[in-house]
Amino acid sequence: MSDANAAIGTTKGPAEGASDYVMVTPDSGGTVKVGEFVYYEAEIEGAARQVIGRVALRSPLKAFPDTFMSDPAISPGEVARTLGFESGAAELYEVTVNTMGHYSEGLGFVNPRIAPKPGLPVYLADPEMLGRVLSPLAPGAVGAVHVGSLLTRPEGEVPVVIDGDAFTSTHLAIIAGTGAGKSYLAAVIVEELLKPNNAAAVLIIDPHDEYQTLADIANLDKYRQVDAGIDYRAKGRVFRPNQIKIRRGALADDDILYLLGDLPTPQQVIARRALRDVRRRKRDKWVLADLQQAIEAVEVALDAQSIGADERQDDYRASKNALAIRLEASLGQRNVFDDHEHTSMREMLQPGQVTVVQVGEMSRRSQQTVVATLLRRAYEGRQATQRGQNDPEDELYLPFPVFVLVEEAHRFAPAGATITTSQILSEILSEGRKFGTGVGLITQRPGKLDQDVLSQCMTQCVMRIVNPVDQQAVASSVESIGRDLLTELPALSRGQAIISGSGVNATVLCRVRRRDTAHGGVSARAAQEWTDYFSPANVKRRRSGEVLFPTDDGSLKDLTAELFGKDSADAAP
Numbered sequence: 001m002s003d004a005n006a007a008i009g010t011t012k013g014p015a016e017g018a019s020d021y022v023m024v025t026p027d028s029g030g031t032v033k034v035g036e037f038v039y040y041e042a043e044i045e046g047a048a049r050q051v052i053g054r055v056a057l058r059s060p061l062k063a064f065p066d067t068f069m070s071d072p073a074i075s076p077g078e079v080a081r082t083l084g085f086e087s088g089a090a091e092l093y094e095v096t097v098n099t100m101g102h103y104s105e106g107l108g109f110v111n112p113r114i115a116p117k118p119g120l121p122v123y124l125a126d127p128e129m130l131g132r133v134l135s136p137l138a139p140g141a142v143g144a145v146h147v148g149s150l151l152t153r154p155e156g157e158v159p160v161v162i163d164g165d166a167f168t169s170t171h172l173a174i175i176a177g178t179g180a181g182k183s184y185l186a187a188v189i190v191e192e193l194l195k196p197n198n199a200a201a202v203l204i205i206d207p208h209d210e211y212q213t214l215a216d217i218a219n220l221d222k223y224r225q226v227d228a229g230i231d232y233r234a235k236g237r238v239f240r241p242n243q244i245k246i247r248r249g250a251l252a253d254d255d256i257l258y259l260l261g262d263l264p265t266p267q268q269v270i271a272r273r274a275l276r277d278v279r280r281r282k283r284d285k286w287v288l289a290d291l292q293q294a295i296e297a298v299e300v301a302l303d304a305q306s307i308g309a310d311e312r313q314d315d316y317r318a319s320k321n322a323l324a325i326r327l328e329a330s331l332g333q334r335n336v337f338d339d340h341e342h343t344s345m346r347e348m349l350q351p352g353q354v355t356v357v358q359v360g361e362m363s364r365r366s367q368q369t370v371v372a373t374l375l376r377r378a379y380e381g382r383q384a385t386q387r388g389q390n391d392p393e394d395e396l397y398l399p400f401p402v403f404v405l406v407e408e409a410h411r412f413a414p415a416g417a418t419i420t421t422s423q424i425l426s427e428i429l430s431e432g433r434k435f436g437t438g439v440g441l442i443t444q445r446p447g448k449l450d451q452d453v454l455s456q457c458m459t460q461c462v463m464r465i466v467n468p469v470d471q472q473a474v475a476s477s478v479e480s481i482g483r484d485l486l487t488e489l490p491a492l493s494r495g496q497a498i499i500s501g502s503g504v505n506a507t508v509l510c511r512v513r514r515r516d517t518a519h520g521g522v523s524a525r526a527a528q529e530w531t532d533y534f535s536p537a538n539v540k541r542r543r544s545g546e547v548l549f550p551t552d553d554g555s556l557k558d559l560t561a562e563l564f565g566k567d568s569a570d571a572a573p
Contacts, residue, residue: 007121008032009095011040014115019099020053021115023122024061027093032058034484035509036152037125037134038097040116049102051112052125052133054506055095056484062092097122098482100506103133108505127158134506135161145192147185147461151496151509160510162189162503164198167459168403168438170502171429175446175454175474176463181495183210184519185461185512186405186442190214190354193403194234196225199352203378205371205406211356212238213520220516235353239343241361242335246373247342248291249284251331258420259330259369266319267326273298287339288331295320295327336366344395345377349402364411371412372420375439378402379428382435401436409441410448422450429456446473454478459503461510464492480507 009025009032025032032038036055041048068079101111130150137144143165150158172189176182193200194217204211215236217223223234253275257263263271274294278286298320331337348355357374359367381396383389390397406412412421428437441457443449447469454477462481465471466489475486480500485507488498500507532538 005123005126008038008124009122011116011118011120011122012094013118015096015098017098019101019111019113019115020056021097021099023095023097025093025095025122026091027058027095028091031124032093032095033152034058034488037130038122039125039129040120040122042112042116042120044102044112049112050129051099051102051116052109052129053097053099054482054484056098056482057096058093060091061094098484103505109133127153130158134504134508135159136163136166136503136505137161140197142197144197145189145503146513147188147192147499148497148510148512151511155511160499160504160508162459162499164193164200164503166503167440167501168193168200168401169433169436170458171432171438171456172440172459172461172503173454173457173478174440174442174461174463175465175470175478176444176497177465177467177470178444179494180444180463180465180492181497181512182442182444182463183407184495184515185463185497186407186440187211187214187515187517187519188512189440190405191217191223191516194223194352194354196223196230196232199232199234201349201351201400201402202354203348203374203402203404204354204356205374205404205412206356206358207360207367207408207411209358209360210407210520212358213518214354214356216517217354222516232352235350236356237348237353238356238358239348240358243343244336244357244359244370245338245341245343246336246370247284248288248331248337248339249282249286250342250377251337251369251373252376252420253279254423255369255372255420256331259365260323260326261330261365263323263326264319266316267323270295270298270316270319270323288327291331292324292327295323330365333366336362336370342395345374345381345398346395348374349378349398351400368412368419368421371406372424375404375421375424375428378404379424379432379435379437382432382437386435401438403438403440405440405442407442409443409453410445413441413450413453415448415450422453425453426450426456429453446470446477449473451477457501459501460499462489462498462500463496464494465489482507485509 008027009023012022012024014020015022032055034055034057037052038055039050039052041050043049065079068074099111101109104110134150139146139159139161143163145162145164146159147162148160149156150160174182174186190202190204192198193202215238217234217236225232253272256275257268257271260271274291277297278290278294282290348357359370362370377396378398381398382402384396385398413425414422425439428439432438441449441454446454447467451473454473460478460480462474462478465474471486471489474481474489478500481498485498495512497510497512498507499510
């Protein structure tokens with residue numbers, strides 16, 4: 001029943017799981033790595049089957065004697081000859097294999113629910129088999145997201161492909177420690193979504209300005225298709241903080257109250273009554289002056305009702321004044337919030353377009369409020385369009401699925417707290433599938449991310465994590481990753497990921513492919529910049545009064561006089 005492959009080991013007996021088993025192998029070539037895939041052959045339900053499993057643990061069964069190993073001057077070959085062994089047979093390993101089952105089209109892996117009989121030969125799964133059973137789609141197929149290749153094999157030998165339909169409907173989580181490559185992997189996924197076989201509508205929330213280079217995707221040939229009646233060219237847009245406008249009337253009441261901060265009870269009462277009144281009269285067309293007038297009216301009404309003594313009236317007057325100050329400081333930010341202007345969702349969301357929304361220069365509450373508004377409007381637009389409640393002229397007419405990628409997700413759905421973004425994220429994660437609204441969450445601190453939110457992401461990409469709290473958060477929220485692979489998290493190198501969940505047929509160790517666009521999340525080379533400061537060329541520039549530092553807009557500014565005094569440019573080091 002076997003193919004031409006030579007057996008690499010022999011089944012020994014059952015392991016801890018119902019169908020898991022232990023095999024013995026010499027593994028002289030070092031091929032049986034943790035995470036590798038092997039199979040045995042058996043007759044199941046009257047048919048010959050190849051039962052695939054993943055290597056979970058390996059330990060020495062027979063090795064060189066300790067007394068010999070204590071002397072590093074003695075070579076393994078000498079030890080083997082002394083013991084009468086061939087040098088390649090001096091080591092044996094006991095390997096635990098977690099059985100996945102035999103693969104069936106339409107059903108996936110069918111577990112036999114019983115361990116193999118002792119003595120069966122075990123084979124290394126060949127690349128063709130793995131390419132066929134591990135990934136749900138072939139590279140280049142509609143919906144295929146080709147993120148890399150199987151880590152246990154040579155680069156490119158076995159492609160790892162995620163089902164884009166799966167994770168854009170049942171949501172995605174990318175979890176990694178600092179410097180492990182999470183933004184790099186996220187960009188690879190976006191690149192795949194923008195290829196002609198997907199042509200997705202993607203919105204990225206970018207608090208660190210890491211994704212702007214994705215806009216260069218429009219210049220790459222592989223993101224174009226002009227043939228067979230198709231004229232497709234991927235597009236990239238970047239919205240910087242000064243380009244983002246949120247109309248005040250589009251904000252939900254909870255967004256406004258959150259933006260105002262932790263209000264004392266009297267201010268909350270005034271604010272809620274004022275908002276109720278202004279929405280009753282103006283619906284979502286109110287402006288800041290309307291809300292300010294409504295706050296005044298609430299106080300007049302209270303006074304008119306003889307609410308109490310003069311002290312009580314003074315308290316409400318003081319609350320009104322304090323609320324007015326808060327209102328101007330938060331909702332009055334004209335660089336973000338406006339009475340009339342509103343960045344159109346139809347500008348941000350188009351098939352074949354990635355839109356990067358940079359929110360890094362905003363305050364934390366402003367970031368959260370802007371993100372909550374964008375998420376809510378995208379979701380409401382999809383709901384209304386799918387239900388036939390708007391028309392092509394409507395600003396929220398979105399007749400296509402959308403995918404929103406949220407970087408630094410723990411900012412927007414923190415553990416142990418409910419903020420304005422937490423609410424809409426939870427709603428989309430639980431109901432968004434019905435309306436074609438998918439969410440991808442990216443975080444370097446899964447322990448600080450709401451665990452209910454994380455657990456609703458059905459496809460997971462987990463990279464190196466060292467922090468024990470974060471490891472525990474992954475273990476409790478990501479059920480599809482086995483204990484054997486969780487132990488691998490601290491040992492993963494940059495650009496290596498464990499991919500599991502509904503987007504793949506089986507949990508795999510993946511080597512992330514190279515990006516097509518430039519990586520925008522490179523850390524500053526501090527030591528190099530410090531030493532460059534004292535290079536002869538830079539010393540000369542400073543002495544001649546030339547530029548010292550770049551400004552925020554990318555231009556250069558001479559700060560010599562500002563730092564050393566007006567007359568000391570020549571003396572500057």
